[in-house]
Amino acid sequence: xxxxxxxxxxxxxxxxxxxxxxxxxxxxxxxxxxxxxxxxxxxxxxxxxxxxxxxxxxxxxxxxxxxxxxxxxxxxxxxxxxxxxxxxxxxxxxxxxxxxxxxxxxxxxxxxxxxxxxxxxxxxxxxxxxxxxxxxxxxxxxxxxxxxxxxxxxxxxxxxxxxxxxxxxxxxxxxxxxxxxxxxxxxxxxxxxxxxxxxxxxxxxxxxxxxxxxxxxxxxxxxxxxxxxxxxxxxxxxxxxxxxxxxxxxxxxxxxxxxxxxxxxxxxxxxxxxxxxxxxxxxxxxxxxxxxxxxxxxxxxxxxxxxxxxxxxxxxxxxxxxxxxxxxxxxxxxxxxxxxxxxxxxxxxxxxxxxxxxxxxxxxxxx
Amino acid sequence: xxxxxxxxxxxxxxxxxxxxxxxxxxxxxxxxxxxxxxxxxxxxxxxxxxxxxxxxxxxxxxxxxxxxxxxxxxxxxxxxxxxxxxxxxxxxxxxxxxxxxxxxxxxxxxxxxxxxxxxxxxxxxxxxxxxxxxxxxxxxxxxxxxxxxxxxxxxxxxxxxxxxxxxxxxxxxxxxxxxxxxxxxxxxxxxxxxxxxxxxxxxxxxxxxxxxxxxxxxxxxxxxxxxxxxxxxxxxxxxxxxxxxxxxxxxxxxxxxxxxxxxxxxxxxxxxxxxxxxxxxxxxxxxxxxxxxxxxxxxxxxxxxxxxxxxxxxx
Numbered sequence: 001x002x003x004x005x006x007x008x009x010x011x012x013x014x015x016x017x018x019x020x021x022x023x024x025x026x027x028x029x030x031x032x033x034x035x036x037x038x039x040x041x042x043x044x045x046x047x048x049x050x051x052x053x054x055x056x057x058x059x060x061x062x063x064x065x066x067x068x069x070x071x072x073x074x075x076x077x078x079x080x081x082x083x084x085x086x087x088x089x090x091x092x093x094x095x096x097x098x099x100x101x102x103x104x105x106x107x108x109x110x111x112x113x114x115x116x117x118x119x120x121x122x123x124x125x126x127x128x129x130x131x132x133x134x135x136x137x138x139x140x141x142x143x144x145x146x147x148x149x150x151x152x153x154x155x156x157x158x159x160x161x162x163x164x165x166x167x168x169x170x171x172x173x174x175x176x177x178x179x180x181x182x183x184x185x186x187x188x189x190x191x192x193x194x195x196x197x198x199x200x201x202x203x204x205x206x207x208x209x210x211x212x213x214x215x216x217x218x219x220x221x222x223x224x225x226x227x228x229x230x231x232x233x234x235x236x237x238x239x240x241x242x243x244x245x246x247x248x249x250x251x252x253x254x255x256x257x258x259x260x261x262x263x264x265x266x267x268x269x270x271x272x273x274x275x276x277x278x279x280x281x282x283x284x285x286x287x288x289x290x291x292x293x294x295x296x297x298x299x300x301x302x303x304x305x306x307x308x309x310x311x312x313x314x315x316x317x318x319x320x321x322x323x324x325x326x327x328x329x330x331x332x333x334x335x336x337x338x339x340x341x342x343x344x345x346x347x348x349x350x351x352x353x354x355x356x357x358x359x360x361x362x363x364x365x366x367x
Numbered sequence: 368x369x370x371x372x373x374x375x376x377x378x379x380x381x382x383x384x385x386x387x388x389x390x391x392x393x394x395x396x397x398x399x400x401x402x403x404x405x406x407x408x409x410x411x412x413x414x415x416x417x418x419x420x421x422x423x424x425x426x427x428x429x430x431x432x433x434x435x436x437x438x439x440x441x442x443x444x445x446x447x448x449x450x451x452x453x454x455x456x457x458x459x460x461x462x463x464x465x466x467x468x469x470x471x472x473x474x475x476x477x478x479x480x481x482x483x484x485x486x487x488x489x490x491x492x493x494x495x496x497x498x499x500x501x502x503x504x505x506x507x508x509x510x511x512x513x514x515x516x517x518x519x520x521x522x523x524x525x526x527x528x529x530x531x532x533x534x535x536x537x538x539x540x541x542x543x544x545x546x547x548x549x550x551x552x553x554x555x556x557x558x559x560x561x562x563x564x565x566x567x568x569x570x571x572x573x574x575x576x577x578x579x580x581x582x583x584x585x586x587x588x589x590x591x592x593x594x595x596x597x598x599x600x601x602x603x604x605x606x607x608x609x610x611x612x613x614x615x616x617x618x619x620x621x622x623x624x625x626x627x628x629x630x631x632x633x634x635x636x637x638x639x640x641x642x643x644x645x646x647x648x649x650x651x652x653x654x655x656x657x658x659x660x661x662x663x664x665x666x667x668x669x670x671x672x673x674x675x676x677x678x679x680x681x682x
Contacts, residue, residue, distance in 0.1 A: 007499045014576050029503070029653055120568055120575070120650025126403035192569060192649045348503070349652045352578050 004032065007348070011040045015118045015352050018362030022339070022351070029347040034340045038333075041366040049326040054080050054154055054293040057326070061313075062148035064328060065364040068107040070100050071306035072313075072328075072364075073152035078233070078302040079313040080154040084295035086286050091279040092156035093234045098169070098272045099142065099151065100304075101265040105176065106135040107307035108258040111216075111359035115255045116187050118356035119196050124187045131179050134172050141165055154293060156285035166273055173266040180263050188256055197252035201342035201354035204249055211341070212334040215309025216257045217358055221249030227305035239271045251350075251357035258307075258359070294321045308332045308359060332364040376468045380457045384450075384601035391600040393419040395642050402646045429589035434496060437586065441495035446587065446594040448488030453601045456482045460608045461535040464618045464626055474535040475527055478609055479520050482564070482602065486512045489573070492595075493583035504582025507653060508573035512564055514660045519560035521668035522553040525675035526613045535612060542616040549678060553671040554614040556664050558637070561610065563656070565602035568645035572653055603641060607634040 010021040019040040025033040045064060049057045061072035074096055081088060088096075113128030136146045141162055143151040151158050187193055203213070208221040218225060226243040228236045244260035246253025297319045303312035309331030316325040335358045342358075343351040393408060393416065400407025408415025433442055459474035461467040471477055486509050493505020529546060530538040547554075563570040574582035584595040611617045611634045618626040651659070 005499060005503075007503070014580060015578070026503075116649070120571070121648070123399075123403050123646050126405070130404055187649075190649060192651055192655075195655055196649060196652055347652060347654070349572075349575070349578050349650075 009351075015114070015356065017114060017355065017360055018365075020336075020360070020362055020365075022355070024348065024351060026348060029349075031343050031346055031348060031351050034343045034351055036336055036339050038336070038362070038365050041362045043367070045367045046326050046328060049323055051322060053321050054084075054295075054323065057323070058153060059148065059150045062150055063363055064330070064367060065107075065306065065308065065311070065332065065361045066147060067110050067361050068103050068307045069147065069149045070096075070103040070152060071304060071311055073149065074100055075302065075304045075306070075311045075313045075328075077152050077154045078304065079300050079315045080293065080295070082302050083298060083300035083315050083317055084154070084293055086155050086289065088156055088286060089283045090235070091276065091281075092284045094272050094276040094279065095157050095161065095284065096152055097235050097239075098269050098276070099139070099149075099157075101269045101272070102135050102138060102169070102172075104265045104307045105262045106132045106139075108216075108262050109135075111258050111307070112183065112187070112255055115251075115353070115356035115359070116193070118352045119193055121187060121190070121193060124183060127179070127183060127186070131176060134176075138165070138169055138172065141168070153285070155289045160281055160284050166276075169269065170273060173269050176266050177263045180259055184256075184259060188252070188259070194252065196349070197255065197353055197357070198250055199248070200251045200346060200350045201357060202248060202250045203254075203338060203342055207338075207341065208249070211338055213309070213338060214331045214334065215305070215307065216261065217254055217309065217335045217338070219243065220246035220254035220257045220357075222247055227303060227310055231303075233302075233304060235272065235275075236268075238275065239268050241268050251353050254357040254359075292321050294319065303329065306331060308361065308364070309335065311364075328364075328367055330364045330367065332360045332362075336360045336365055376458055377454070379468070380454045383457060384454055384597055384604065387604045388597040388600035389419045389423060391603070391638070392422060392596075394639070398639060398642045399646045402643070426590055426593040429592075431591060432586075432588045434498065434586045436497040438495040438497070441491050442586075443591070445488050445492035445495055446584075446591045446598075448491060449485045450488075450594050450598045450601070452481045452484040452488075453598050453605060456605050457601070457608075459535055460605065461539050461612050461618060462608075462627060462630070464622060465536050465540060467536050470536055471534065473533045475523060475533045475538070475613075478535070478605075479516070479523060482605070483512065483516060485598065485602075489583050492587070496583070496586040498586050500579045501583050501585050504573045504575070504579045504585065507575075507579075508566060508583055510653070511566070511570065511573060511656060514657060515560045515563040515570075515664075518556050518660060518664035518668040519564060521665065521672055522557040522560065523613060525550050525553040525668075525672045528672065528675050528679045531679070535609075539612050539617055539619045542619045544616070547615060550614055550671065550675060552667055553675070554610065556668045556671065557610055557614065558606075558641075560660075560664060561602075561606035562641055562644065563660070565599055565606060567599065567603065567641065569648035569651050570656060571645075571650060572656060575650060603638055604634070607637040607641070610634075611637060 005026045007024045007026055011019045021037040023035045024031055045060050061076045062069040064072040109128040109132035113125040116124035140146050143149050203221045205221045205223050208218045208223050222245050241264045244257050246257050295317045299316040301314040303310050311331055312329035314327040315323050318324040342354045397407040408418035411417040433439055456478050458469040459467055459477050489508040490505045493501045530541040532538055566573050617630045620626055620629050
């Protein structure tokens with residue numbers, strides 16, 4: 001046995017997708033062990049929630065998955081609504097679906113772009129970010145923020161769609177699938193990228209289920225599970241969409257599933273915009289909600305399909321104006337746990353590719 | 368007298384590479400910007416040309432950091448060992464028909480052998496940094512540069528065989544237009560191997576930003592870092608100039624100043640193509656890189672050498 005070299009990647013490193021430290025044990029260039037050390041971005045959001053009112057917690061959830069703030073907003077609001085028995089107006093539900101599908105596109109553009117940048121294809125990163133910018137511009141017009149939206153609120157959404165927004169959104173979803181096909185040719189058709197990602201970090205379906213993987217990571221391995229279809233919530237039963245699946249469960253499939261999910265998201269947004277036209281503008285908040293929500297004693301859990309997988313929020317109330325306990329079930333955390341399993345036996349370069357294909361966001365991992 | 372002349376050439380080579388690197392950085396930012404839906408520098412002067420003047424003082428004024436635990440003297444002088452051989456290799460480039468600063472009878476061998484010394488500098492800087500990421504980068508650089516010298520040398524040999532000389536000025540003198548189709552494969556192998564030699568994308572594994580941060584020069588700052596960067600650009604300039612001279616005839620097209628302008632112009636086009644490749648392709652993996660070198664480039668270069676040899680005999 002040759003001598004092992006221990007390399008410390010991070011916490012400040014170009015491709016840890018946030019602040020993560022990975023202690024890697026190398027035999028030459030081969031990874032014999034990789035240990036992600038998390039907690040550098042721990043802010044105690046779940047604990048802070050215990051001292052804030054239900055409405056004050058929404059901006060905290062923005063800071064969980066800061067690449068996809070809308071999801072955490074929505075998952076939290078659904079848990080509150082279940083806890084307090086609030087019925088949300090249908091128009092607000094449609095708007096939530098639209099912004100969250102757009103958020104999926106924005107988040108996946110970050111995921112694909114950084115997976116490309118991890119292999120050195122920085123140009124693809126810029127192309128993906130152009131698409132992300134278009135979505136973020138839409139969000140800015142909607143709620144004034146580009147990263148932490150604080151848009152979905154218990155009982156509805158904070159603002160109705162501004163004038164002309166629907167047309168801008170339609171223009172975007174019309175052009176987006178073509179941009180995805182371009183990235184497909186540019187990145188997924190590239191011989192070097194294929195050699196770098198195919199057969200790297202193979203996750204079989206049984207392992208994906210056993211380790212609690214969800215979202216594109218599980219679907220890349222062929223696990224046909226998507227909460228939007230399999231545990232339908234909000235308006236999703238009214239839409240026609242397919243769930244893209246990978247076959248081999250390698251880094252290539254995980255990244256490519258994200259690409260086709262974006263195209264499917266465009267389809268959902270288009271249908272949602274069509275159906276939204278039948279609803280009266282302005283009805284975006286439940287009538288008669290008290291300023292200070294105080295749900296009765298009890299607990300509630302609800303989950304949604306975020307860009308990273310099954311994002312759940314569990315709330316316990318003791319009858320007060322602040323929750324007694326909040327717990328977030330983070331898909332990024334479960335997916336990141338796969339890193340040692342997937343990267344061992346590959347080279348150091350592959351470790352970075354595998355990490356990129358898991359697409360972790362450390363705000364959500366560390367919370 | 369010859370000592371003075373040598374000194375003057377040395378200064379000229381450093382000036383050429385430093386100037387070329389400064390313009391090269393600006394040009395690369397423009398090229399990369401256009402490829403990536405950006406504009407590149409544009410605020411300082413027309414098309415941002417004065418950005419390059421701003422970049423130099425920025426690098427000069429940065430703190431020269433020597434990391435804790437580093438081997439101080441080695442750390443400080445290793446960058447010179449990377450830069451000097453590459454600057455020296457410019458001396459044999461035939462800028463003018465029948466004239467090179469150092470018109471050696473073994474000029475081609477000089478050009479291929481001398482820059483290889485830079486590997487030592489890379490290994491030393493990697494080792495002296497006392498940093499695991501740097502060490503891996505240095506090892507990668509050594510493996511890569513030593514391997515890619517084989518196809519590069521074999522590719523150049525095909526031209527040497529055709530001309531029957533190792534002297535660059537003689538080769539450009541003997542150059543005929545039909546060498547271009549005959550040695551096209553060799554030229555391609557030479558270009559690819561040269562890109563690998565200068566550690567540029569898609570072969571920039573020794574610096575591999577996403578894995579090794581910056582590889583063997585990850586711990587360098589300020590001007591010492593700039594020396595590594597100048598070495599990279601210098602290597603690119605030298606490879607483009609030398610390749611154009613040997614494979615495409617370079618200064619032999621026209622007599623006088625026109626020849627020089629056309630020659631440098633074609634070299635600039637080649638440099639732009641190298642930049643284009645960097646901003647288009649993802650980075651390769653170490654084992655793929657080695658397989659590519661030994662199973663694709665080396666056999667191709669050997670076949671090219673055989674063809675060129677057969678033609679030379681038949682002539």
